[in-house]
Amino acid sequence: MKGLLLLTVIVAASTVPNVASAWNYIDSSGPRWCGEADYALQSPGSADMGIGTTEAEVQRGMDDWSRVACSGLRTRYTGQTSSSTSTRDDNSVIGWLESSWGSSSSAIGVTIPQWSFRPGERPCIVNADMEMNGVNYTWITGPGDGRGTVNAYSIILHEGGHFMGLGHSSVSGATMDPSYSGGIDALTADDEAGICNLYPGTGVDCSTAGCPGGFECISGTCEAIRGDGTLCSPCTESSECGGPQDLCIRLPDGNSYCTTACSSPADCGENSCFGTSAGGGQCAPADATGNPTCAGFIPTGPECTTNANCAATELCDAGGSCVPRPVDLGNLGDSCTAGSECNSGECIPSPDGSFCSDNCDWLDPSSCGAGYYCDGEALGTCGSGRCVPGSSGTGGLEAACGQDTDCDSLYCVDGACAEPCTPGGVDACAEGYSCLQGTLPLPSCGYCQRAGAVGDGCVENRDCASGQCAERGDITFCTAFCVDEMDCPESFSCAPAGDVSVCAPPADYVPPTGMTPPVARDRGGCGCDVPGGQRRVPWALFLTVPALIWLRRRRKG
Numbered sequence: 001m002k003g004l005l006l007l008t009v010i011v012a013a014s015t016v017p018n019v020a021s022a023w024n025y026i027d028s029s030g031p032r033w034c035g036e037a038d039y040a041l042q043s044p045g046s047a048d049m050g051i052g053t054t055e056a057e058v059q060r061g062m063d064d065w066s067r068v069a070c071s072g073l074r075t076r077y078t079g080q081t082s083s084s085t086s087t088r089d090d091n092s093v094i095g096w097l098e099s100s101w102g103s104s105s106s107a108i109g110v111t112i113p114q115w116s117f118r119p120g121e122r123p124c125i126v127n128a129d130m131e132m133n134g135v136n137y138t139w140i141t142g143p144g145d146g147r148g149t150v151n152a153y154s155i156i157l158h159e160g161g162h163f164m165g166l167g168h169s170s171v172s173g174a175t176m177d178p179s180y181s182g183g184i185d186a187l188t189a190d191d192e193a194g195i196c197n198l199y200p201g202t203g204v205d206c207s208t209a210g211c212p213g214g215f216e217c218i219s220g221t222c223e224a225i226r227g228d229g230t231l232c233s234p235c236t237e238s239s240e241c242g243g244p245q246d247l248c249i250r251l252p253d254g255n256s257y258c259t260t261a262c263s264s265p266a267d268c269g270e271n272s273c274f275g276t277s278a279g280g281g282q283c284a285p286a287d288a289t290g291n292p293t294c295a296g297f298i299p300t301g302p303e304c305t306t307n308a309n310c311a312a313t314e315l316c317d318a319g320g321s322c323v324p325r326p327v328d329l330g331n332l333g334d335s336c337t338a339g340s341e342c343n344s345g346e347c348i349p350s351p352d353g354s355f356c357s358d359n360c361d362w363l364d365p366s367s368c369g370a371g372y373y374c375d376g377e378a379l380g381t382c383g384s385g386r387c388v389p390g391s392s393g394t395g396g397l398e399a400a401c402g403q404d405t406d407c408d409s410l411y412c413v414d415g416a417c418a419e420p421c422t423p424g425g426v427d428a429c430a431e432g433y434s435c436l437q438g439t440l441p442l443p444s445c446g447y448c449q450r451a452g453a454v455g456d457g458c459v460e461n462r463d464c465a466s467g468q469c470a471e472r473g474d475i476t477f478c479t480a481f482c483v484d485e486m487d488c489p490e491s492f493s494c495a496p497a498g499d500v501s502v503c504a505p506p507a508d509y510v511p512p513t514g515m516t517p518p519v520a521r522d523r524g525g526c527g528c529d530v531p532g533g534q535r536r537v538p539w540a541l542f543l544t545v546p547a548l549i550w551l552r553r554r555r556k557g
Helices: 050-067 152-164 189-198
Strands: 037-042 075-081 093-097 107-116 124-133 138-140 149-151 215-218 221-224 248-250 256-258 260-262 272-275 281-284 314-316 322-324 372-375 385-389 434-437 446-449 469-472 475-478 493-497 500-504 541-543 551-554
Touching (some): 037 050, 037 152, 050 093, 050 152, 138 152, 149 152, 152 189
Parallel strands (some): 037 093, 093 124
Antiparallel strands (some): 248 256, 434 446, 469 475, 469 541, 493 500
16 A cells, blocks of 8 residues: 555535546645755665666656646756765655565555745645665566566555655555555556646636545635634634634644634533643544544535544545444454455555455554554555554663564553653643654654743754744754744743744853753733744744655555
8 A cells, every 4th residue: 555644634515516526645735846846866766676777767766747748847867866865964865675664565666755844835745755675675667467577667656755845645546546556656647636736827727627535726826614603614724713712722523613712521511621732722623542533523624534424334445434344244353365355455465465354543552452552554545544453561761672562551652651742732741851853763643742832952943842943053942933922931032033033042042951941931812823834944043944854555465
């Protein structure tokens, strides 16, 4: 299978009646290259094909996206480079890893786009590295078998779509379809519609290219479908929600909805008052396990996005409707070759052969029943995992681990047991822990970890509770967006940094060792959510805050 890991995705049906589109953006904000899409090849290329053949296949797979007649996309091959895909620079590099493959063995390729945010503007992709699995797969120019041998052009073409800004398509046989079962891929009408929407040529707009799910075509432009600002309305930012302190928050299902401000459960009626990572409380409905959910309350969009949204006797069909679940097919754990052989409609690969699985909530790893747990890495989609064999181990929070089943929480990240969480969403971490952006295996999901507050020392963004590590001169420190100095600790100022403002320390400031941050001022009420950010800002402060997303192509079970 191909796995896709997304950040916030707004789920709603397209309202363009004459265009049926199944392609998607990599993110609901629709990031794309705002100039030429430059890429380089890490020498020596694939060990199976050699540098000459690798170079030819890479150029063909990447540049074919710019050859679609209705597209205005421009690509440029900058040549071979000694830079690697792990180097933190502005070069977009495609490389083959012939040892130490860090992702799942079923992942054929991994693409890592980053994009910048500017308030009021569409995000621009600024960098995208692509890693190809030379450890578990043999790369050839002929038809692959989808197991140990893969067609290089097909995989490069698919990962190239992610590189350009396309997510996965639900159209079977499309290049961006989340399954590679062998053969040689080619761009389909659905793939071409997607790339032409992102990079429209002269006279082309969404009235002909269409829009992905969750968007509608308005005056030739794809606009996210909005709710009415009430509780559980789909949203992209807090300004779309009702009251001045109501927030647009991503819930555990991975989608964003309007919630309403609360100071106690009494403010929420039949709903619950949840704490948030932004501070304060927000009302949202709760499911049977106490987790926030808008299932059954969504005013627009599909009835379901996964089987977990439906009753136990139902499953979610391709149209987003809950339909009766078959009872005469394979059950959880039974061998299969396709989803049509399983009651759940889900057949996933494993080292021991493909088996019937089921949708589950990644934020609740124990939701699959005895002998199984919910693994978000099974398909790579945050908040929409699959049930896989395994039981919880004995490792507590922060205990060393090598796999999920070493941990009581059933989640092992960066070699330590952790609790899963959603960055920027409802706070589900224990006191003293913050929800940080994850790396492997789920870089766009989060995990609970002790993290620095504004003023603490840091090395990278994920060391900070705010997700923002800044550099000034010889020091690096955690910072955060601010409206005025009351949002910052004592002695810190709220300094302009391009389109936004951030908390900045005095000139002689030295970050403390350990996590003993300065005490923040008490301003009363809720803190303000300031959107935006950019890659480089004035007065020698460097903020590494572009969005990060990993996209993977996997073999078909």
